[in-house]
Amino acid sequence: MDLKTDTVIKRDRNGRFGGAGAYAVCVSAKETRFTPLAEAENQLSQALQAADFVLKQAPRDGDGVPTAIVRASPGSGKSTGQRKLMAACAVAGDPRLVAFHVPTLSLAEEAAQEAAELGLAAQAIRGRSAMQPDGDGPMCAKAETVERASRLGISVRENFCEREDDEGNVTRCPHFEWCAYLGQFKDQTSHRFLATTYFKLPNPDQAKPDQRVVDETFWQGFVKPLDIEAETFRTPRANLPRAKNGPQADLLKAAKDVIGSLENGSGPMSLEYSSADYRAFAQLEREATSKIPDFAPDQDSRTQSALLDQVERNHQMSIRLAALWDMLADAKANALEKCERVRLYHKNQKPVLRVLRKKPLPHSEPLLVLDADADPEILSALGCDIIQDTELFLRPNAIIQQVHDRRMATGTLRKSPILREEWRRIVTREVLRDRLGPNSGVLVGASKRVVQAFFEDAGYSFEGMTPAQANEVMLNTDLHGASWTWFGGRSLGINRYEQYSCAVVIGREEIPIHELEDKGRALWGDTAEDPLQLVEEDLAGQRILPEEEIPFEMTDGSAKGVKVPCHPDRRIRRLQAQAREAASRQIIERLRLARAVEPKRVIIGCNIPLPGLPVDALVSWQDLCVPRLESAVITGLIDNENFGLTYAELSRAAPKVFETEEAVKHFLRRNPVKKALFQQLKAGMTQSMKKRAFSLEHIKNNALSAHLKSLLSV
Structure with a gap:
């Protein structure tokens, strides 16, 4: 894309003015120092061993929790590498008990199985409210009551499970003997795998770990506001x-x-x-x-x-x-x-x-944090004593396009069916490209509310569903031929999309200013001699973030930048980056770009630069959008086993593009260039295959994929 050296508002391909986009800047972005893939495994192993050594030597009587951080790119193998190291230590006679926390229970079970295959005495721990493995009710028969008591700080073991008085008399819960929750602690395994949620809870039994490992972010669980009506x-x-x-x-x-x-x-x-x-x-x-x-x-x-x-x-x-x-x-x-x-x-x-406070870390054991986005200043504010911090970034094997003239705010996406329809067309184009090529899948990510809006546009109703049920529908349904996910915990640690060929990120996660500042107040508020720099209201009573020039890291080294809303306080800016830039990158990295054999495609639908993801091409929103005729043809091919290039078929297959057959005719009469394209498509497909209706399989079997992609600009 030809970017001018000034900051004037750009025109799109049709000559219309668009939003203020990227422009040439004096200094290019600082280049990420990527570790060559061939050296990554060895360097990561050394980093994990060094972290293990310093944690074993760390004093236990310091002011904070001894913490080592390994910030390695998603997909670098840091979690697997740590499990291999633990297995080697166990073989060498290391007696340490380790609690290993991962984002979800399902990931804990996967990790425990992998650890067991490495020879570790490993077990996944299920919470009280989790379902039993056979689906026969929750692990604890009194789960709801017990969790209410736990939130009040009431000792669960003594009051709800088992109590022995001064005379040796024992009273037990009626379900004690066959309790699935307590039963999982009868076998004393050396390595326990738990969901990160349980990191902020007391130890589930008397076995206290010698070390904890937290895989992915955890700090948000310790920062929550308390509200009191005046x-x-x-x-x-x-x-x-x-x-x-x-x-x-x-x-x-x-x-x-x-x-x-x-x-x-x-x-x-x-x-x-x-x-x-x-x-x-x-x-x-x-x-x-x-x-x-x-x-x-x-x-x-x-x-x-x-x-x-x-x-x-x-x-x-x-x-x-x-x-x-x-x-x-x-x-x-x-x-x-x-x-x-x-x-x-x-x-x-x-x-x-509103009272803003941070909860103290409940455990004092040495802590290893495996998180590509770990921020030492945030962790220090929680009470972590950072004794080692190692970075290891891998170059993504991907062709990355980024919209440079739109921010795609969540509110705008939710309120605009027209904007979502444009994105639907972009998604189906990428699905067609994938199906004509590797056919391995397309992942789409956005904020959860935006993802739900796309499903509702397609006729899905979530009325009467619990949030968990709605989540299952959205996560396990191919919508417009693609898989969907959203920013946050659902995007952490998951490998199910690693074979996919394309990731599309729509918009970005943007925490409201008051919520962002509340987190900052809780972590750093009332720091003597270093007050927070908060955003004041303007004359209209609005609180608007100032804009800052942020450079894109370009693959070709060119110097391009864009104005981005950034919080003025350096500490709160770190929180903003965790929620915004890091969340987008986490979705993209579900494709495990660093270890991809062939370059994958990434479309970033927001103009906020993402660290560690060098951009190959900055594109305007208008240039990214799919023209009307091409969109109708693509939709027909994606959604139908047999599709014919007729006016009637176009309106039937893509009613959101052309409501009626007459609408197709009218459009082509007014657009001779598109009419010529339609004739080319029709001639190329029907004559080559001798069929009036055809499918993607017909196209691939007749070696017409390249021809179709060329005509549709896919």
Whole structure:
């Protein structure tokens, strides 16, 4: 594509103005330092061995969790390499117990099987609510009740499974003897494989690991906001005794003052209360917590559920209220001008206080993080003591095209059926290209809500389905001839698409500014001498990210850039990159590009540069779109076993392109060039195969694939 050296708005192939796209910049992007594929296995092995060595030597009495990071490209073999290393260590007599966390239970089972084949004593651990392997109900008969109690910090083992009193009397759950959940811990295996969800939970039994491995990202599970309605904050606490009426009156006055300061913009730090005052209020909130009921393992589920009902709401709210006062106490103790971890917003026209905090890491064992997108600054904020950080990037074997003049926001894609129809046509073109070639598959990725909109466009209804059921439909249905997935956990660690020939990413994941900043507040808020740089509202009350010039890493080394919305705070920008750039790359890397034998195709439908993916061609949105006639023919070939090149067949096969036969005729009368193309297609296909209707198999068997691809510009 011919890019001018100025920043004027570009015209598309039809001469119409498009969005402001890529332009020449003074300095090209920093070139990614790729490791040659022939050297990758050896270098990765050395990195994993070095990480293992430093973790074994790491002191256990430091301030943070000793952590080694191996940032290797998806598909580099880091997970398999680590399992091989663990197997070698076990053969050498290494007695360590290892907990290995992966994104999902299904991946844990795959990893455990592979580890067992390597000779490890390995087992996949299922959570209480997971279904038993034979599908006969959940692993724990009281799963729902137990999980409610666990969220309140109530000891599960003692209160719901088995308890021994001071005299040696043992009470047990009625399901104890045949409990599938407890049964999986009877065999003490040295290597356990678990879903990452369980990384933030206590150890499931008495066997404490010597080391943990987390494959892929995990930090998001430790950063969640706590919301408190302002009215609740001002309301008297029901569970405080009369003796506390005086302190409670002081607390309620302080609560009113805090809300007022947030509403008028002065903030709680402007109030006269001391850190000790705020800390005392936090302690008073804890005293208002409902007493934990007298649970016993031999109670039935109904009794235990009723006991939980008594305490649940009050207990959770007391924890939130205490956390709020603790945040204010910490900020006051550090003499900060404002408390960044507490803010006020409105929901349904009601004022709500939001408390932003990070949960402490529940485990202190040395930690190995295997994640291509791991960010040391984010992990350090969680409490990881980074003692080693190794990078290893592999060059993708792919031809990468990227739209340079559209951002494709999620909201725009969801609201525009026309835009989705254009993308449908692009997807079917790539499907046709694949079927006329390797016929190995096309993967399409977008935000989950956008993917669902495409399915609904095609007539699917998810009414009455649970989210899990809807997910299964979308993940396991070929729509327009392609497989579909979405940004986030569903794109991590999966190998099912590694043979596919093409990946299409539609749009990007963009976290709203307030949500992005809330995560930043939780991780780094109230850091003395380093306040967060937050985005202020403009005169219209809008919060808009400033734009920054970001260069594309081009395969040919040319210097091209584009304006991209970037958060002004360097730390929050890291969170933005995790959610936006890294999420797009993770979908693309499901094709395992580095180890592909033949170059694969990648279409990035958003103009935000992605690190580590050098671009071969920047294309305008208009140039990427599929013309009307070509789209109708492609749709007919993809969706029909037998397809004829007639006006009636075109409108029948592609009603979203041509609603009627007359619409086809009218279009061709007005477009002589397209009419000539139609005649060429008709003559080339029908005369060569002596058929009026044909299929893709007919075309391939008659060696007409190249001819068809040429005519349709596929």
